[in-house]
Amino acid sequence: MTVKEYNKVVGLYSDNVFRFILKNIRDEEKAKDIVQDSFVKLWQKAEEVEYEKAKSYLFTTAYRTMIDLIRRDKKQGKWDEVSEQSYSHQKQYTGLNEVLQDALAKLSEIQRSVVMLRDYEGYEYSEIGKITGLSLSQVKVYIFRARKVLKDYLVSVEAVI
Amino acid sequence: MEKIDLHNYEAWFLDFSENNLSESQINELTVFLKQHPELRVELEEFESIVLHDHAATVIENGFKENLMREESTGLTRLEYLMIAEVEGSISKKEKAELAALVAKQPSLLEELGIYHKTKLSQEELIIFAGKSDLIQKERKVIAWWMYASTAAAAAVIAFVMWNANTINETYAPRGFAWQPDQIKVEENLSTSIVSAEEVEIATNTKKVPLTNNTVQFAQEKSPKPPVLNKKSDKREIPVVVEPLEQEFAAKQPLEKLDDKEQENAPTKVITTDNAVENTLANVEPMQTKQEFVPIQKFAKDKIKKDLLKGKTFSETVAEELADISNDKITFEADKEKEGLFDSFALSIGKLSISRNR
Numbered sequence: 396m397t398v399k400e401y402n403k404v405v406g407l408y409s410d411n412v413f414r415f416i417l418k419n420i421r422d423e424e425k426a427k428d429i430v431q432d433s434f435v436k437l438w439q440k441a442e443e444v445e446y447e448k449a450k451s452y453l454f455t456t457a458y459r460t461m462i463d464l465i466r467r468d469k470k471q472g473k474w475d476e477v478s479e480q481s482y483s484h485q486k487q488y489t490g491l492n493e494v495l496q497d498a499l500a501k502l503s504e505i506q507r508s509v510v511m512l513r514d515y516e517g518y519e520y521s522e523i524g525k526i527t528g529l530s531l532s533q534v535k536v537y538i539f540r541a542r543k544v545l546k547d548y549l550v551s552v553e554a555v556i
Numbered sequence: 557m558e559k560i561d562l563h564n565y566e567a568w569f570l571d572f573s574e575n576n577l578s579e580s581q582i583n584e585l586t587v588f589l590k591q592h593p594e595l596r597v598e599l600e601e602f603e604s605i606v607l608h609d610h611a612a613t614v615i616e617n618g619f620k621e622n623l624m625r626e627e628s629t630g631l632t633r634l635e636y637l638m639i640a641e642v643e644g645s646i647s648k649k650e651k652a653e654l655a656a657l658v659a660k661q662p663s664l665l666e667e668l669g670i671y672h673k674t675k676l677s678q679e680e681l682i683i684f685a686g687k688s689d690l691i692q693k694e695r696k697v698i699a700w701w702m703y704a705s706t707a708a709a710a711a712v713i714a715f716v717m718w719n720a721n722t723i724n725e726t727y728a729p730r731g732f733a734w735q736p737d738q739i740k741v742e743e744n745l746s747t748s749i750v751s752a753e754e755v756e757i758a759t760n761t762k763k764v765p766l767t768n769n770t771v772q773f774a775q776e777k778s779p780k781p782p783v784l785n786k787k788s789d790k791r792e793i794p795v796v797v798e799p800l801e802q803e804f805a806a807k808q809p810l811e812k813l814d815d816k817e818q819e820n821a822p823t824k825v826i827t828t829d830n831a832v833e834n835t836l837a838n839v840e841p842m843q844t845k846q847e848f849v850p851i852q853k854f855a856k857d858k859i860k861k862d863l864l865k866g867k868t869f870s871e872t873v874a875e876e877l878a879d880i881s882n883d884k885i886t887f888e889a890d891k892e893k894e895g896l897f898d899s900f901a902l903s904i905g906k907l908s909i910s911r912n913r
Contacts, residue, residue, distance in 0.1 A: 398692050405690045413684035427686055434690045491673060492680065499676070513643075514676035532628060535645075539629040542639045545674035546667075550591065 400446040433457040455526045498548035506541035560588045642671045
């Protein structure tokens with residue numbers, strides 16, 4: 396991958412990677428750090444990674460970095476504090492997207508990741524499997540279960556409203 | 557019977573297990589279970605006891621299918637079909653199965669609509685602010701021989717500019733450094749040589765006995781102290797052109813000779829031959845206005861002249877650089893068909909650069 400191609404990848408995918416990470420961890424600074432780390436790693440491997448596979452490489456790197464960060468924070472007890480805040484729903488919703496974002500927060504990290512890769516990035520099950528290190532059938536199961544959770548959350552919110 | 561809720565669902569389960577529910581009540585129970593899937597386990601416990609006795613009724617209503625779970629996902633058949641529809645991974649057979657279920661129970665369409673709402677919108681954009689920090693500057697790769705070519709070009713330009721500035725002054729040949737002070741002295745000498753007084757001395761050459769008058773003449777010609785001009789407050793320094801022998805005469809005042817001694821006194825003879833005289837007469841005053849030749853014209857003329865002499869461009873440059881630096885400069889190169897140097901060797905004094913492909 397040339398420098399020109401690398402810069403093109405920055406323009407094309409940095410927003411997407413940032414969205415993917417930010418929605419998962421809900422911490423802008425940490426999300427920025429992960430995106431920057433991912434692009435640094437891509438730059439270091441620029442000679443080996445082909446331009447066509449750069450997006451997949453970025454998401455894979457970002458996802459694994461994020462999982463490491465989550466595990467580290469869980470050990471330190473930071474994640475529980477974040478979760479407690481993010482899982483409270485004592486508010487009035489103004490639109491479906493808002494409800495859906497809260498519903499997304501109810502998913503496990505892996506469910507959230509596979510659903511976002513599927514919906515935001517349009518990846519096939521097999522591609523998601525490569526990024527997350529899961530088998531095709533595992534990806535399918537996680538996505539199906541995640542949809543069920545999201546749907547139940549929407550129903551419950553509608554019932555409350 | 558009361559409407560089913562979390563307080564009375566066990567009674568409904570019991571009635572169901574005893575086949576006491578009407579068809580509409582069974583449908584109501586189904587909807588309730590969808591809203592509270594965690595209670596299915598409890599119903600299954602009832603079912604395991606009594607379901608076989610009422611199997612015919614359950615099969616007729618499709619309730620058993622609703623209770624069965626997919627092995628992979630753990631979802632009911634209906635849930636699986638709806639999600640597969642939303643995911644776009646549903647097969648034709650499964651699609652027909654779902655259509656049949658929806659046809660039987662139109663309220664399922666609403667549920668299917670809710671599943672469709674679980675799709676995240678791709679239009680939601682989040683801009684990453686640190687994008688500019690990630691951009692890498694594109695660096696052009698320049699081969700080392702390009703640096704050498706650039707250095708050679710810079711040397712040629714420096715050479716041409718140096719020549720343009722000095723072409724009408726003095727061009728020192730190899731081995732002689734340019735000394736502007738000496739050139740000025742030469743100019744002064746030339747001026748003094750062609751001055752009228754000197755020409756007069758030269759043309760009136762004859763035997764002149766050294767007398768006190770000569771001393772007097774020398775003293776009068778000695779420089780006077782500068783006179784301060786009060787009006788302009790500027791010192792006017794008289795310009796005196798002195799004969800070459802003045803200094804010698806002034807430093808050695810002669811004793812006064814009597815007549816006899818004068819007759820026998822040695823006579824200092826100033827002689828000049830006709831060649832010198834003619835040369836002096838033909839000397840043209842130096843041009844005070846210098847004409848500058850444009851760099852391009854000078855370079856063109858120089859290269860043209862050398863080309864006519866059979867020299868190559870590189871030889872011309874090498875020679876001129878050698879003149880400047882007093883170093884021996886050689887440049888040898890082989891050319892390819894495309895006009896690129898296949899290999900070359902450049903040596904400037906002790907420095908040598910060579911390249912072979």
